[in-house]
Amino acid sequence: MRSFRAVFLTVVVAVALVVVAVLFHMRRPSVETAQPTAARVRATGKCASCHEEETSAMVAEYEKSRHAERGVTCLDCHAPAPGQDSLAHRGFTIATHLTAKNCASCHADEYRQFLRSRHAAPAFAAIHGAAPFTDEEVAFAERFHPGAVKRPPNALAALEGDTAIQSGCESCHSIGRPNADGSIGSCTDCHTRHAASVAIARGPRTCGQCHMGPDHSQIEIYEESRHGILFRAQQSSMNLSADPADLTTADMPVPTCATCHMSGLDNLDVTHDVTERLSWWLFAPVSEKRPSYERGQAAMQSLCDRCHTDAHTKAFYAKAEKVVAATNARISAASALMDSLHAEGVLTPAPFDEPIEFQYFDMWHYYGRTAKHGAFMGGADFVQWHGNYELLHTMTELRTEARELRREHAASAGR
Amino acid sequence: MSAAGRGDSAAVGSGSGSGTEAADGPPGFPLLVEAFAAANLGFLVLDTWLAHETNRFARTAEWTPVIFAAAGAAALAVNLLRAWLGRRRGARFQEGAGRPIGLAVGWGGILVGATGLVLHLTSRFFEALTLRSLVYSAPFVAPLAFTGLGFLVLLPRMVDVRSETWSRWVLFLALGGFAGNFVLSLTDHAQNGFFQPVEWIPVASAAIAVGYLTALFAAPHGPGFRRAGWWVLGLQALVGAVGFVLHALPALREAGEPLLYRVVYGPPKFAPLLFADLAVLGGLGLAALGRRAPAGGRPARAAPGASGGRAEASPGVPGSAARGEVSPG
Numbered sequence: 001m002r003s004f005r006a007v008f009l010t011v012v013v014a015v016a017l018v019v020v021a022v023l024f025h026m027r028r029p030s031v032e033t034a035q036p037t038a039a040r041v042r043a044t045g046k047c048a049s050c051h052e053e054e055t056s057a058m059v060a061e062y063e064k065s066r067h068a069e070r071g072v073t074c075l076d077c078h079a080p081a082p083g084q085d086s087l088a089h090r091g092f093t094i095a096t097h098l099t100a101k102n103c104a105s106c107h108a109d110e111y112r113q114f115l116r117s118r119h120a121a122p123a124f125a126a127i128h129g130a131a132p133f134t135d136e137e138v139a140f141a142e143r144f145h146p147g148a149v150k151r152p153p154n155a156l157a158a159l160e161g162d163t164a165i166q167s168g169c170e171s172c173h174s175i176g177r178p179n180a181d182g183s184i185g186s187c188t189d190c191h192t193r194h195a196a197s198v199a200i201a202r203g204p205r206t207c208g209q210c211h212m213g214p215d216h217s218q219i220e221i222y223e224e225s226r227h228g229i230l231f232r233a234q235q236s237s238m239n240l241s242a243d244p245a246d247l248t249t250a251d252m253p254v255p256t257c258a259t260c261h262m263s264g265l266d267n268l269d270v271t272h273d274v275t276e277r278l279s280w281w282l283f284a285p286v287s288e289k290r291p292s293y294e295r296g297q298a299a300m301q302s303l304c305d306r307c308h309t310d311a312h313t314k315a316f317y318a319k320a321e322k323v324v325a326a327t328n329a330r331i332s333a334a335s336a337l338m339d340s341l342h343a344e345g346v347l348t349p350a351p352f353d354e355p356i357e358f359q360y361f362d363m364w365h366y367y368g369r370t371a372k373h374g375a376f377m378g379g380a381d382f383v384q385w386h387g388n389y390e391l392l393h394t395m396t397e398l399r400t401e402a403r404e405l406r407r408e409h410a411a412s413a414g415r
Numbered sequence: 416m417s418a419a420g421r422g423d424s425a426a427v428g429s430g431s432g433s434g435t436e437a438a439d440g441p442p443g444f445p446l447l448v449e450a451f452a453a454a455n456l457g458f459l460v461l462d463t464w465l466a467h468e469t470n471r472f473a474r475t476a477e478w479t480p481v482i483f484a485a486a487g488a489a490a491l492a493v494n495l496l497r498a499w500l501g502r503r504r505g506a507r508f509q510e511g512a513g514r515p516i517g518l519a520v521g522w523g524g525i526l527v528g529a530t531g532l533v534l535h536l537t538s539r540f541f542e543a544l545t546l547r548s549l550v551y552s553a554p555f556v557a558p559l560a561f562t563g564l565g566f567l568v569l570l571p572r573m574v575d576v577r578s579e580t581w582s583r584w585v586l587f588l589a590l591g592g593f594a595g596n597f598v599l600s601l602t603d604h605a606q607n608g609f610f611q612p613v614e615w616i617p618v619a620s621a622a623i624a625v626g627y628l629t630a631l632f633a634a635p636h637g638p639g640f641r642r643a644g645w646w647v648l649g650l651q652a653l654v655g656a657v658g659f660v661l662h663a664l665p666a667l668r669e670a671g672e673p674l675l676y677r678v679v680y681g682p683p684k685f686a687p688l689l690f691a692d693l694a695v696l697g698g699l700g701l702a703a704l705g706r707r708a709p710a711g712g713r714p715a716r717a718a719p720g721a722s723g724g725r726a727e728a729s730p731g732v733p734g735s736a737a738r739g740e741v742s743p744g
Contacts, residue, residue, distance in 0.1 A: 014623045046606060
């Protein structure tokens with residue numbers, strides 16, 4: 001009995017300490033502790049303890065992300081997926097390169113939709129042709145985009161060389177690169193890496209990082225359009241972070257590129273196949289209807305109808321299609337002229353070795369596309385001054401140049 | 416500090432009453448505790464190197480504890496050797512040259528430990544002040560090992576090593592060590608979210624040690640309770656040994672990476688050994704206390720230097736009867 005007080009105190013102190021420890025553990029947010037492996041629990045804080053010092057912006061971006069909110073740890077994305085090379089990194093095993101495969105481990109539907117889109121293999125094949133892809137990948141892409149992957153490398157890019165390709169073309173076209181792990185593409189091109197943001201992907205400037213300039217001037221057209229003006233005025237009151245499954249016109253009463261081409265506005269189906277709602281091959285020299293013309297146009301028009309009357313939508317489409325037809329006629333005329341010059345031997349068969357070939361290329365690649373895109377996106381100035389005016393101007397130049405070339409060719413033949 | 420506190424043999428051995436205490440006191444224990452401190456400092460060279468290597472010594476200051484531990488361990492070892500070689504001439508490790516060496520190492524350890532604590536917390540915790548930042552800060556309690564060892568080295572130079580107070584201070588420092596171990600095992604295993612239930616064992620074990628040693632100071636007790644201390648300390652040693660195996664096994668099993676990588680990263684290999692280490696320190700304190708005073712914290716006889724042999728409360732040592740304690744200089 002002499003030691004009772006000591007024994008009592010021992011037990012009280014020990015139990016109190018254990019209770020404190022358990023309370024300490026329970027106070028931690030479940031997103032930190034309820035992880036499938038011990039390494040993933042550690043990844044909720046251990047990674048940041050170094051990276052806050054070494055790459056602090058990454059941590060800051062991640063901590064603002066929906067991923068962080070929902071307990072997605074660094075390792076959830078950085079753990080090697082099957083087929084990926086791994087790297088021992090300060091007690092963690094991580095993938096040497098992240099690809100769409102890592103994202104697909106959670107976002108499988110989005111990845112499947114993306115694979116069907118022109119953002120996937122066709123984007124990279126537009127530079128390198130079919131060579132970088134497996135037969136299976138080529139066959140898959142050709143089902144949705146005939147001729148877009150089973151094709152030769154881009155002739156102009158080949159002439160410009162690797163430096164231009166790597167630092168120029170691939171910056172955008174690698175969105176559809178084939179990865180060593182068998183996957184295709186990079187989701188972070190649009191969603192960014194550590195912010196992994198829906199809001200950023202919905203921003204028009206995100207699409208505009210590639211869809212800009214004279215050959216595909218969508219961002220310039222959008223910013224000139226009524227949509228773009230309204231967006232700029234009302235952006236601060238819009239909920240760009242709304243869950244894609246629940247997005248309504250209340251969240252985004254004004255559309256961005258993503259709204260029309262991808263979003264499931266007001267219960268419409270959301271898609272990562274950015275080509276799903278398109279009806280024409282607008283990027284081609286002479287545009288044709290896509291095989292999915294009817295379905296694509298219906299899908300896009302049902303989106304338009306969230307804000308416009310159906311009659312307005314149909315009238316808008318009819319006007320735009322007239323621009324397509326007129327542009328086709330002009331490009332076809334130019335194309336026929338170029339074909340005849342080649343047939344007559346006035347031009348060599350080699351691409352881009354004569355100035356007139358650049359003029360023709362600019363005509364369809366810059367001005368033809370601009371006029372057509374302007375028509376479908378409400379960019380009047382792009383239909384007219386940056387489109388049709390330039391088409392007329394270039395066609396006149398082409399004809400003059402053709403006459404001059406024929407005259408020189410005849411003279412040299414006479415000698 | 417008095418002559419006795421400085422370990423002045425003439426003062427201790429004459430007139431002050433410590434001669435009677437010396438007959439009780441086990442002179443081998445202080446030497447063992449000093450050797451314990453030297454060995455621990457030596458081991459901290461490896462331990463802090465491994466810990467800071469995970470950070471790849473991102474800041475130059477991270478070399479400070481490694482260098483201090485090496486220099487301190489060497490100084491203490493040389494001093495111990497000096498005392499051992501001169502033992503026939505009555506040389507003691509805490510006297511002569513051993514005093515400034517010990518004071519330098521002791522105060523240096525306290526400074527390194529306290530600074531390390533602040534720097535470890537500053538690394539993350541002070542910025543966010545969240546549980547997560549606390550858990551994933553550099554182990555903020557770890558530098559206090561230097562502080563504890565610093566006090567342990569100062570102790571024989573400021574307190575008569577033949578007094579019961581010395582033994583109690585040794586036990587009190589062991590108590591502090593186990594309190595630190597409690598926090599260390601709690602925060603370290605919290606990094607895993609206590610993924611394996613077995614990770615609670617060291618937390619509970621450290622809590623038992625803290626509870627026992629607190630009661631040893633704060634409550635009267637019989638000889639049985641003091642003997643139970645050996646079981647408590649034995650449990651700590653066992654937990655330390657098992658923990659060491661569990662922490663080291665993954666490094667041995669996993670293939671692919673160089674052994675050094677596997678040792679540096681993953682669970683801290685040597686951290687569990689702190690349980691066994693503190694069990695040794697506690698055992699030394701308990702054994703020394705057992706040789707000097709009967710159970711219940713009552714003195715066997717009057718304290719040296721205490722007027723009328725009356726026990727005095729020892730400042731900072733709960734429940735101690737300060738026989739032979741020397742007021743700090």
